[in-house]
Amino acid sequence: MIDKVRVAVVGVGNNTSALVQGIAFYRETGSLVGLHRPEIDGLGVGDVDVVAAFALSAGKVGADLHEAIFAAPNNFPRVGSPLPSSGVTVQRGLTDVTEFDRVAGVLKGAEVVLYSAPSGRPEVARAYAEAALLAGAAFVNTTSDPVARDAALLRRFTDAGLPLIGDDLASQFGTSVLHRALLELLASRGITLTSSYQVNLGGTEDFRNLVEHPNTKHRSKLNALGSEQVAIAPLGYLPHLGSQKIAHLNVEAQGWAGTPVSLDVHLKVHDPSGAAGVNIDLVRLAALALRTGRGGHLPEATPMLKSPPGTAI
Amino acid sequence: MIDKVRVAVVGVGNNTSALVQGIAFYRETGSLVGLHRPEIDGLGVGDVDVVAAFALSAGKVGADLHEAIFAAPNNFPRVGSPLPSSGVTVQRGLTDVTEFDRVAGVLKGAEVVLYSAPSGRPEVARAYAEAALLAGAAFVNTTSDPVARDAALLRRFTDAGLPLIGDDLASQFGTSVLHRALLELLASRGITLTSSYQVNLGGTEDFRNLVEHPNTKHRSKLNALGSEQVAIAPLGYLPHLGSQKIAHLNVEAQGWAGTPVSLDVHLKVHDPSGAAGVNIDLVRLAALALRTGRGGHLPEATPMLKSPPGTAI
Amino acid sequence: MIDKVRVAVVGVGNNTSALVQGIAFYRETGSLVGLHRPEIDGLGVGDVDVVAAFALSAGKVGADLHEAIFAAPNNFPRVGSPLPSSGVTVQRGLTDVTEFDRVAGVLKGAEVVLYSAPSGRPEVARAYAEAALLAGAAFVNTTSDPVARDAALLRRFTDAGLPLIGDDLASQFGTSVLHRALLELLASRGITLTSSYQVNLGGTEDFRNLVEHPNTKHRSKLNALGSEQVAIAPLGYLPHLGSQKIAHLNVEAQGWAGTPVSLDVHLKVHDPSGAAGVNIDLVRLAALALRTGRGGHLPEATPMLKSPPGTAI
Amino acid sequence: MIDKVRVAVVGVGNNTSALVQGIAFYRETGSLVGLHRPEIDGLGVGDVDVVAAFALSAGKVGADLHEAIFAAPNNFPRVGSPLPSSGVTVQRGLTDVTEFDRVAGVLKGAEVVLYSAPSGRPEVARAYAEAALLAGAAFVNTTSDPVARDAALLRRFTDAGLPLIGDDLASQFGTSVLHRALLELLASRGITLTSSYQVNLGGTEDFRNLVEHPNTKHRSKLNALGSEQVAIAPLGYLPHLGSQKIAHLNVEAQGWAGTPVSLDVHLKVHDPSGAAGVNIDLVRLAALALRTGRGGHLPEATPMLKSPPGTAI
Missing domain, CATH: 3.40.50.720 (NAD(P)-binding Rossmann-like Domain)
Structure with missing residues (x-):
């Protein structure tokens, strides 16, 4: 044993x-x-x-x-x-x-x-x-x-x-993982990214820290996705959420002949x-x-x- | 040439x-x-x-x-x-x-x-x-x-x-592609699927046919995702959508210690x-x-x- | 007493x-x-x-x-x-x-x-x-x-x-109540309705009956909203939802100078x-x-x- | 004339x-x-x-x-x-x-x-x-x-x-109008508010100003909704949105016997x-x-x- x-x-x-x-x-x-x-x-x-x-x-x-x-x-x-x-x-x-x-x-x-x-x-x-x-x-x-x-x-x-x-x-599964997977999926199918954003809301001390001192970790997140068309937009500290994180992701893209492809994702997950x-x-x-x-x-x-x-x- | x-x-x-x-x-x-x-x-x-x-x-x-x-x-x-x-x-x-x-x-x-x-x-x-x-x-x-x-x-x-x-x-990019990618992503991260559904709405003759005679293609779709926990639920023919398809996808799952992971996706794409x-x-x-x-x-x-x-x- | x-x-x-x-x-x-x-x-x-x-x-x-x-x-x-x-x-x-x-x-x-x-x-x-x-x-x-x-x-x-x-x-609060309130709100502000749809998913016997015999109650619902531009589109029976109902509502409209107003609503409620x-x-x-x-x-x-x-x- | x-x-x-x-x-x-x-x-x-x-x-x-x-x-x-x-x-x-x-x-x-x-x-x-x-x-x-x-x-x-x-x-129709109408609707039906949030994203100079100097207008907004359970959470400046505003609203509430009522709204509208x-x-x-x-x-x-x-x- x-x-x-x-x-x-x-x-x-x-x-x-x-x-x-x-x-x-x-x-x-x-x-x-x-x-x-x-x-x-x-x-x-x-x-x-x-x-x-x-x-x-x-x-x-x-x-x-x-x-x-x-x-x-x-x-x-x-x-x-x-x-x-x-x-x-x-x-x-x-x-x-x-x-x-x-x-x-x-x-x-x-x-x-x-x-x-x-x-x-x-x-x-x-x-x-x-x-x-x-x-x-x-x-x-x-x-x-x-x-x-x-x-x-x-x-x-x-x-x-x-x-x-x-x-x-x-994270095992979180906003970055999901966002990157969606962008990679689109790219792998030949769909052209137009714009994308990500909004994260949470109620932990970690979130409070990110909202009050956004620099270090935020930069680390941007590294992780690394595209100029992707906006990691605002972080919100909502105490009532507790350890649950809520993310709103949007991806706007273009498919065949430039026709629009639009994707909105609502994720709920416990960060810890x-x-x-x-x-x-x-x-x-x-x-x-x-x-x-x-x-x-x-x-x-x-x-x-x-x-x-x-x-x- | x-x-x-x-x-x-x-x-x-x-x-x-x-x-x-x-x-x-x-x-x-x-x-x-x-x-x-x-x-x-x-x-x-x-x-x-x-x-x-x-x-x-x-x-x-x-x-x-x-x-x-x-x-x-x-x-x-x-x-x-x-x-x-x-x-x-x-x-x-x-x-x-x-x-x-x-x-x-x-x-x-x-x-x-x-x-x-x-x-x-x-x-x-x-x-x-x-x-x-x-x-x-x-x-x-x-x-x-x-x-x-x-x-x-x-x-x-x-x-x-x-x-x-x-x-x-x-399809180059559509509901099946996206749904399968999301389920595979969760599985690859060790997140356990609880339930999932997919609702497709469209305004083409193809959609009208699917709604009126759902069998053949529907079965083909179920093949494509092939999980008992995934419901490819209802197809709706909404003429005002034209050739745009709208899909609502939901995935409920469990992460570490059984804590909930929830994913709602809203997709708009032109099927043709x-x-x-x-x-x-x-x-x-x-x-x-x-x-x-x-x-x-x-x-x-x-x-x-x-x-x-x-x-x- | x-x-x-x-x-x-x-x-x-x-x-x-x-x-x-x-x-x-x-x-x-x-x-x-x-x-x-x-x-x-x-x-x-x-x-x-x-x-x-x-x-x-x-x-x-x-x-x-x-x-x-x-x-x-x-x-x-x-x-x-x-x-x-x-x-x-x-x-x-x-x-x-x-x-x-x-x-x-x-x-x-x-x-x-x-x-x-x-x-x-x-x-x-x-x-x-x-x-x-x-x-x-x-x-x-x-x-x-x-x-x-x-x-x-x-x-x-x-x-x-x-x-x-x-x-x-x-119902005390459900899809019809919410949908009607949204349409009335838009009308009261002078926003012009273009199209709207409603998708209802549920897991009760009531839902199973509606899906299999959609006529009576469905008509009653259409009465309740009563607009030609509103599609009460498909009902889905998803047993895993239990008594929880999930509704997806969409409203497309036009405001000042015809500019678009778009509203997507995701409602979860227990019908009983x-x-x-x-x-x-x-x-x-x-x-x-x-x-x-x-x-x-x-x-x-x-x-x-x-x-x-x-x-x- | x-x-x-x-x-x-x-x-x-x-x-x-x-x-x-x-x-x-x-x-x-x-x-x-x-x-x-x-x-x-x-x-x-x-x-x-x-x-x-x-x-x-x-x-x-x-x-x-x-x-x-x-x-x-x-x-x-x-x-x-x-x-x-x-x-x-x-x-x-x-x-x-x-x-x-x-x-x-x-x-x-x-x-x-x-x-x-x-x-x-x-x-x-x-x-x-x-x-x-x-x-x-x-x-x-x-x-x-x-x-x-x-x-x-x-x-x-x-x-x-x-x-x-x-x-x-x-505004003729915007986030505040919609949010207030939803909260009033719930209250009028006897549904008890648990929590609510609002996220606003936009690409105008007005948004840039709000993000950089959030005070005056923000306070004015809070006045307008005026509930302790409602968080008017973060404002995001996303230039690619142009004059389109995107809002994510969430309302969590309780109905009969304390059963949950959940409402997520995605609004797109042109602020000007x-x-x-x-x-x-x-x-x-x-x-x-x-x-x-x-x-x-x-x-x-x-x-x-x-x-x-x-x-x-």
Whole structure:
């Protein structure tokens, strides 16, 4: 029987709530619904154990992980599987360089550090990567902050035989995936794009951050679609939506003899589910590589990343 | 300079209107908009000449082709390129076996017979195929009537070195293409389909026929998507839509931990454009094969067909 | 304290399920959510008691009403309020004229007979009206079968001092209400209607009947919107929708200087809720009139009916 | 025969383009399509003459009005009616207090001054109102800048027997009108609102201004709907839309027994048409009042204004 993957999560937001609840859901139900890869080289979804967690807010630090995932401002819904005490107490994350040793010490027991904090603090992201390096753990950066794109840091992970995966998740299924697929479909059929837009509405802290500080992630999204005729137009923070995201996509195009082709799409999806559905794969890929001594960038992770090494920072 | 492809069209409905107007549009503008394959082995879109045409209705027979394509009940819009007299007078099509020789005689001058009459009269489709065989022309069956799926007939075309392409067009871009792409996209990301439906509304004679006699083509469509969870629900004939088709697609699915994914799509497209955009390719493939002595089924045409040889009749 | 309204329901389908569950919901929660009129002349929603029920199918007859409302093919969802045994055993309805006396006997204890069986059997509807007349109860016909539009029958109810309300419910909120409101809004602003369509999809037995026998109710709907430019196009039976109805509405119009105005609406609603929300008012109006000796047609019910007396049969 | 209304327009943007082209369209075609009020007390749409026009940009000043309305950044489409030279040369508007007399002199020939410049410069709006007062003309303020809400100014117009109409147009048909009508419809049927949002996308300079300086007009919009559960969420500037506005509206609500009611609306409309369709009425009301000596606020104009006198500034 395969050893379970021991994961330390940094950040106890909606994405961590979705990950933790989903693992419990799949263990309880045995269902395979919504799973991209039920098993990777013998590792099932239920073979992932969260063994440590870091957060910063008062409502989460000191609480059991299974309670902290429901603390405000988290709003990912309760999936419904029983969540008895996890035995993992959420610890205070890094706020000061003097705490580095404490954090690195906690990471000692983990094979994979899943960095799932809010984007926008690259120095914090890199400090956790340093701690993982010190602790001998693989590191997965799900934020748009450049970590795996830092060539020097990547080399040190490679040299240490430790996987470094990042940067920025490509959601299992979300607006970007859908939009790109539609544009590719049209192109593959010879339909000529005229214009396209995308409107995203959501109610998470992530959305609030994007609306208030649109730069980094927004640019990352534009990279992902990369067409001059495509407008990634406005982001709206609507608290009542909770963790549900609503997207309105429009594509105007021309077919044979220039006749119009028009496509309007209305998508509803839970963003944290899209993240968890990819994180569960990245964590398993990282553990498998670690166990076989493969360090640095993992090519098999590239399709699940928005900004892998080599992408412009 | 390459010889132009000489095509005889059977049926002067909307699809023929779109084909004839589109060829004029691309010749006049030099545009490549909406073209899947601007050139196939040296044959451009403008290298196709319609040299004969058959119809049955009083308003079309005897008229110049460039007038007949606008006769009722045709309602494909005017694309706008100048259409001076074509020099091709629409001839009366087959209504009686005694006229077979007359029709075959007309086909003598053509390399490709494009059969674009309404579906639902398989014996008529096969009679034209016989006439093409007699005249030494390739045959393209765009209807859902079984012609290329008739093994005996296919063998005779093969033996005669004459291409036989069919049955039933896969539109360049339409509801089926889009619906299938969306379902495949979800499956490829590990999202589990719960239910899906498709509603098609249109204003052409083809739609009126589908609504009044839903069987043959409808079944062909269900084949194309082939999932028990997908309902190809009702077809509506709304004359005011003209040749524009409107489709409402819905997909309900489940992602990570069973959380809901919901997709609603509203598509507007001109069906005859979708047909013409594929016919222009099939005709060129047929001519190229004919010129090099390749008869029977053409594998390169398979992706553009809904029911190629081997599909159940 | 006001006496509760004693209602006998004919038909234990989705509409009756919604009515019975809703009364329990409002009694339990004290909520006023979704109520058009919380109180009518002192009668609250919780003041309505179902004291007898008739059905025909083996799975319902003989069962307690609170079980029968969940028997197939009913598919209105469980609202969630506790439903202990009701003490009302569902009785076999009229299938034969010889049973008329038995049925009329049961109705003796009721003030109002709510006729909520499937449309399309006018002679059955009228037989229950006769039984109500004999039993001295008011009669509410929620089907499109002509009962209140039968002038002779209406006169007999009037003469007997018994209210007769019908025919055909105008839903509390549904496609017709919304469509008419949109068309009236455009007209009131001087926007000129060009075309409009409506597509309805549902998963109830009512929908199955409409799809298979579209005539009666369909005509009633067209009456309700009554414009030549409005197409009430196809009805689709999609079992997976359950009691949820999905409607796609489109309105194309012209504003100032003929510039286009386009409106697409996607509505999701539970049809049985729309029926129950009106039935609860009709039943109370009927009881109040009965108690004050007002018989025949009740003008105050007219806005809630699609085909009140005077409408063409 | 009634005397034509002589109007001076301040601002030669899209709204003026729509007004001028629409008058030409209705004169040429005799059509009544899209007209709220074809005639007001004998004044038809074609009875309005633009006799003077002010603008600021180099591309408009000095040009004939019928050319200036198509100068960038205007992007209201060509309606298609012939527009021979108007004989009205666009004059330079007020940029400096020293030009006040020149402007007032031009206004001398006009009965109505239609102030249709961009919102956000209240002092300019009031200067034109002063000029109208001096010239003895009625004043219509279509911007959200407070002019008619200025009690002292209103009194001076009243005393002078000159109509003062404002502030801020309620479009003939647009997102606010539709959204409010839907919310009122639900409320009138007893459906309980849960949440609602509105997303507006457009490609005019007006939209660019709203996106870059969202304050004034946005607040005016919120006033207009005024519900805590309604989010007027993000505005997007998409140049490719031109003068077409696209709105996505969502309404989530609860019906009988708390069952969900969901409404998604997709609206396409030309904003300048909505403005012109109201301006043509305001101008005629102003002229009629002026001719009968009625000054100050005109109650009959109130329904066409977002912020009439008495509304908070």
